[in-house]
Amino acid sequence: MTESIPHQFLFARLLDWLVLRFTRGRHALRHQTILKVGLAIVFIFMLVTILAQYSWFTPYDPVKYRDAPRLQGPSVHHWMGTDQLKRDVFSRVLAGGKASIIVAFGAVALSMTIGSLLGWISGYFGGILDRALSLTMDAIYSFPSMILAITLVAMFGAGIGPMIWAVGFVYIPTYFRVTRAEALQVRETTYVEAVRAIGAGNLRIIVRHVAPNTVNAIMAVSSFNLADAILTVAALSFLGFGLPPPAPDWGFDIQNGQKFLQSGSWWLITFPGLMIIALSLGFGLIGEGISDLVNPKRKRKRV
């Protein structure tokens, strides 16, 4: 299957290897259009965001450049117009994904680690610990995640680090539920019984048998989770809990654009918003693709 992809596409080959690795070679990446489109979007966005942190990449400096007409609509020189401080919106849009991407990945990594660990332990051991943990996680899960995230950011203070903790905390129950459910099933299987009979300890069973069986589910969940995290971070920035001002940021730039909405400056909010949608959609498509891969039964039935 790997042969079908030309050698120069190193990235595609790497992905192919990853997918094969996690699906035990049963499905070829080349059939997964959705997954590939999603991966391409995310890859391009990350590349552009990294490059745009250097001023030679963006047409104008996203922060310092202030030599254009004020609040001008899209033109040949400024493709996405200019803002009230005479800055180029296009340059700011290119660079504005930094906080979203860092926080989304950081938060998902954090919640994945804590949530999965708790889920494995809770599902594997069961008993009173499992009941207490499940109830607590259900309670957190039932609470509006956006409100929880805002409150936590208010506690921790604004900025990238606090946002990672706040958004990460909110998603812990998601991973807990998924891994716990899987761990419960694995615990009852005959092969776990067999290794236990051989004398394997609990730690070994969790690490070698329970955890690997939950990887598929975690993969699918985390992609959707990243899509959601992008929106949550954008919302936090929009409400003013993100990066401090002159830094370019989609959410914050939309909040800024809201002030000039009544005067009809639509370009200030339209373009950063489209970027958020595209990136979130990219992660969502990856999630769809992975779900199809790891769970072929989900594929549509004929009606």
Add this chain to the structure above:
Amino acid sequence: MGGIARYIVQRLLFTIPMLLILLTVVFLILRVMPGDPVAAMLGGRNVSQQLMDEYRHKMGVDKPIPAQYVEYLKNIVSGDFGDSFRTSKPVVTEIFTRFPATLELAFFGMLFAFIFGFWTGILAAIRADTPIDHSIRVFHIGSFAMPLFWFGLMLQVIFAVKLHWFPVASRLGGRVAFSFQSVTGFYLIDAFLSKDPKIIVDVIKHLVLPSVTLGFAQAGLLGRMTRASMLEVLDADYITTARAKGVRERVVILSHALRNALIPIVTVFGLQFAILMGGAVLTETVFSWPGIASFLVRSIEARDWPAIQGTIVFIAIFISAINLIVDILYSVIDPRVRY
């Protein structure tokens, strides 16, 4: 009926530990996690240690954690959340004057989500694998990849600023505000009570854009679930039987299939409502809607600690109540659920 009554009592008893845990989580987040409420409240302002201690004492955060916890629960039971620093009014009063606005918005947002979500979901399911199905699926996925606040702003730009079809923000226009009397806090009910057609039209016009904004992402989610659920149900034997009997397709879809397809959707209604409350934070901010969600955001900005705590506790209790109602309703809708 004894069965139902017993079930409800059981479910009520189960809600208590759940609520207690939720309130404990809120307490832990607000009091135990890193971050000093007094420091947060003063917002990095340089104040003397003595003043800090005074504030700590006033807020009761100088006591040991277990004592604080007991006091916290005692205050919740007695409905005392203290006075807001910002407005100097009791937090409970602040919450109850704003809550109808949020509830009104949530109701119409949910209504829009249901109508739009069901309709597109059913359409996609009965036209599965056709271009109609594909475009609806793309639309569903797109609708929840869209930042809610951005969608609201775009609606404002197009329908309020450019087309002037609807007002930009708030609940009531300035021209009718002087003749408007709020009795219930639900402006639509108040408008009908006033029997003034101008006020009724004005209130409805103010409701449209915020409701669509809040309901849009939910519509996508509901539509996706309706589609999946319908596809499953349409494969069932009783559908084939109904068709074979010569029941009209319309009746098959709406009364045989949809009724059963709705069951799994009702179970997640509580969760949907939680997401809706989260969305209300953004919708209310975008549309200057004077509800509790925007009150929370402004309290956080002002570091108004009693208001923050009170609002969050209130939301926690409210969500628990919704979940309780949903569970009871579920047992009524699906007779297979045993009491």
